[in-house]
Amino acid sequence: MKNPSTANPENRSLEALQQGPEIDGQKPIDQFGIPFICFLLFLPLSIPWAEVEWWIGVVHYLACLSPTVCSVFYHLFMNHEGGAPIYDTLLCFDMFGVCLVNTLGALPIIHITLLCYPSSRRVAMLAYLLLSGYGVHCAVSAQSNVHRLQSFAWQAIFRLVLFMLRLTGAGRGSPTSLRLYLTMDTLALLGGLVNISRLPERFSPGRFDYWFNSHQIMHIMVVLSIVYLHWGMLEDLTWLKGYHCPGE
Numbered sequence: 001m002k003n004p005s006t007a008n009p010e011n012r013s014l015e016a017l018q019q020g021p022e023i024d025g026q027k028p029i030d031q032f033g034i035p036f037i038c039f040l041l042f043l044p045l046s047i048p049w050a051e052v053e054w055w056i057g058v059v060h061y062l063a064c065l066s067p068t069v070c071s072v073f074y075h076l077f078m079n080h081e082g083g084a085p086i087y088d089t090l091l092c093f094d095m096f097g098v099c100l101v102n103t104l105g106a107l108p109i110i111h112i113t114l115l116c117y118p119s120s121r122r123v124a125m126l127a128y129l130l131l132s133g134y135g136v137h138c139a140v141s142a143q144s145n146v147h148r149l150q151s152f153a154w155q156a157i158f159r160l161v162l163f164m165l166r167l168t169g170a171g172r173g174s175p176t177s178l179r180l181y182l183t184m185d186t187l188a189l190l191g192g193l194v195n196i197s198r199l200p201e202r203f204s205p206g207r208f209d210y211w212f213n214s215h216q217i218m219h220i221m222v223v224l225s226i227v228y229l230h231w232g233m234l235e236d237l238t239w240l241k242g243y244h245c246p247g248e
């Protein structure tokens with residue numbers, strides 16, 4: 001693994017250089033590699049497969065796993081010497097993982113929130129998928145971290161509307177999961193903001209190259225956000241098996 005200060009910077013794109021501590025992929029791999037193994041092995045054990053519709057479990061599991069898989073792959077090859085084209089391809093792959101958790105993670109939430117309104121549920125799922133397609137396009141073609149974060153805004157607003165429906169009683173779902181989902185989105189947003197603000201290394205360049213830089217803080221917040229998604233979904237799944245819509 002090359003040291004960031006000795007590797008040849010001419011082999012990288014400007015974008016790669018702006019990533020700073022991202023260049024040496026070892027620490028970020030630790031931060032996503034360990035959660036990846038834990039999610040891969042232990043997350044399925046906590047999903048009540050026999051009590052829920054199979055697709056909910058599969059979609060939720062893939063949602064939790066996808067950002068860690070894509071990010072591990074991206075960071076694994078961060079010491080490549082292929083220049084900007086390779087870096088941009090890897091970055092697209094990393095962003096695709098984030099897009100997948102945003103898309104797949106929300107589908108079971110939409111299903112449960114609109115459980116008793118089948119027509120609205122189908123329309124909402126289709127609308128969210130279309131919105132997600134647009135988000136993927138924006139995220140993989142974005143030219144800066146700010147634009148990358150903005151790519152997820154419409155999906156976040158859509159989820160906020162779902163949470164408002166739950167809050168007002170119009171939407172269904174476990175009463176305890178709402179707080180967990182709101183924490184999930186708050187952590188994801190804060191992680192994105194820390195990443196684009198480049199705090200704390202902005203105030204002390206070089207000091208946080210290996211530890212406690214903004215990119216690492218963002219990784220930890222994203223992992224915690226996924227954990228909150230999973231906890232929220234477990235609450236919803238427990239609630240779901242004992243709930244029947246009025247008139248059923």
Ligand SMILES: [Zn+2]
Pocket residue numbers: 022028071075215219
């Ligand atoms: Zn990263």
